Each structure stands twice: as structure tokens, then as C-alpha cells.
Amino acid sequence: MNIFFLCRTGHHTSIIAALMYLQEIGKNEFSRDLVELPGYDQIGLRDVGKPFFVGRGSSNSKIFTLGVSRESRLLARTAHELTGLFGVSPGEFRVVDTSPFVSRWTDLGLFCKRLRLKSLARLFFYLGVRRERVSLAKLLAKERELLS
Amino acid sequence: MNIIYHCYGGAHSSVTAAAVHLGWLPTDRIPETEEFQRLPYFDRPVAKDHGRIRLMGKDELGNDIYVLGRRNSARIFENMAQGLLDVYNVPAEEFQFYDVMPYVNWKMMLGGFSSRKIGATFLGRPIITIGTKHSYWKIVTLVHRVKILQLKGGGGNQ
Numbered sequence: 291m292n293i294f295f296l297c298r299t300g301h302h303t304s305i306i307a308a309l310m311y312l313q314e315i316g317k318n319e320f321s322r323d324l325v326e327l328p329g330y331d332q333i334g335l336r337d338v339g340k341p342f343f344v345g346r347g348s349s350n351s352k353i354f355t356l357g358v359s360r361e362s363r364l365l366a367r368t369a370h371e372l373t374g375l376f377g378v379s380p381g382e383f384r385v386v387d388t389s390p391f392v393s394r395w396t397d398l399g400l401f402c403k404r405l406r407l408k409s410l411a412r413l414f415f416y417l418g419v420r421r422e423r424v425s426l427a428k429l430l431a432k433e434r435e436l437l438s
Numbered sequence: 439m440n441i442i443y444h445c446y447g448g449a450h451s452s453v454t455a456a457a458v459h460l461g462w463l464p465t466d467r468i469p470e471t472e473e474f475q476r477l478p479y480f481d482r483p484v485a486k487d488h489g490r491i492r493l494m495g496k497d498e499l500g501n502d503i504y505v506l507g508r509r510n511s512a513r514i515f516e517n518m519a520q521g522l523l524d525v526y527n528v529p530a531e532e533f534q535f536y537d538v539m540p541y542v543n544w545k546m547m548l549g550g551f552s553s554r555k556i557g558a559t560f561l562g563r564p565i566i567t568i569g570t571k572h573s574y575w576k577i578v579t580l581v582h583r584v585k586i587l588q589l590k591g592g593g594g595n596q
Contacts, residue, residue: 292525292526336513337517338513338514338517339511339513339514339515339516339517339518339521340517340518340520340521341518341521341522341524341525352525354525356518356521357514358511358514358518359511359514361508361509361510361511361514363489364488364489364508364509364511365489365508365511365514365515365518366489367489367490368489368490368491368506368508368515368518369518369522371489371490371491372491372519372522373522373526375440375491375533376522376523376526376528378526
């Protein structure tokens, strides 16, 4: 199965969720600099939408992130339909939308990133991650229950 | 091969392009108003239909022709579609995506907004039909280009 975590860019909230899902970071562990997290904030805004491979989960599932800007429902629906046209069975494709959990700090960080204010953006992203982690942990607990 | 014409709402320009591709609309004259209004999906989809890939038919070469409304996410959609092709190891030649928005004029936008967004179909539909007629040759040119690329055996998304 391929699991796609969605967020605005596919390289912020969804990366955190994907890494938490893979248990590569804990919900309380944020002493590590965000810069060290594989894929975090490593995207040009023109590349939003390209799936990013994060790692392999249990039962050999592949974990990806996908940027969908503010159209998560629309693009998730399109992705489902597109994979159906590819001949992929519904059980092989799963979408986890982390967009509802994107905090205003992360949004502010993305705004600063657009203005090329890197350091300020990073500060806001760090604040955003701290705000999002608890709700992401709850989301992931639900997901694991659904998948098991 | 599967060809997907996409635009904002999947209700006007992409439907027109697909209809021209399928031979439902002429390529030697501008269609009459009734010919547009007889098209399936022309000025019919609403917001909850956005994101749905709808099959219009098969062309003379056996390719499936689809339309899609993706609001303002053209680039994101194309990035996502190309990325998913890679993830699932689907040959890129099997799916072609064509953005019809560059051929949309302000009349089509105004008519589409009036008809689909605020529900004033009596006002919006005539405006959108006039607008589509004004852009008609550009849409026909796009479809001709698509067909030439198919005959050359290729690819190339827009």
C-alpha cells in the first residue's frame, strides 16, 4: 500500500506526520533541529504537488507526502480517481489529510518563505510544529487503528 | 492513451475541447448556441463536482478523453499527476494532461461565475456561450496540436 500524507506543501506538516507515523520521531521529541529532518522545508514553491518518498512502513507500505495547497479535498478526490484510472485497487492507495492540523504559525512560516525571509520562516515553522504535534499524534493513532 | 483536458470548473473550456476532440463540434465553423448547450456537462457541473475526472468518450484512435475541474490548482495538479505516474510506474505516454485555461477569456470567466457560482444561469449561460465562441478557434488549435502529437506517437503535456 502507498500512503500519502497531505499538507500545504508536502514538506512541512505532512513530513512531521509521516516521520511520526514511521516512528522516526516521537511526539514530544523536538530537540532535533527541524533542518535535520529529512525533507523538511526542502521544496521550491513551484514543485508543490510532487510526491515525496519518506520511507517504508510496516507491511512494506510506502509512505509519501504530497503538497495540495488549500485544496486538499479536491486534490485528494482527483488523486483517488487518477489512481483508479491507473488500475490501482482502492486498498493500495490511502490518503491522510493533515491540512486541518496545519497551524497558523506554519502558515505564517510559509508566507515568510514566499518573501524569502528564511530565518523568520524557520522560527514560525518550529512554533508550528510544537503546536501541531499533539493533534498529529491523535490523528496517527486513529490511522493506525484503521489500518490494523 | 488517456487524455485529460482540465480547466477551472470542468464545465466549459475543457468540455468544449473534449467535444472538439471527439468530433461532436465542428472544426470548420463556429458552432451554434444549441450545439454547445446539447453537449454533456456543458455548464452543468457544480462545485462538488470539482476534482472528479469525467469520461467524455473515446476518440477515433481509441483514446479515452476525460475532463476535470481543478479550480486554481493547475500546476499542483500536473505535478501531482506526473508524480503519481512515477510512483505507480505508469508510462508517461499513457496519460496526457492539457490545461485549457490559457484559452479562457473574461466573458467565459464572468459567465461561468454567474452561472455556476451564483446560480444565475439565465444570465451566465448566454455570456459563457458567447465567450466560448470567441475562444473557439484557439481551443480547436489546441485540439489539433494534441491530435498531431498523438499521431507522432508522443507525448508532451502542455
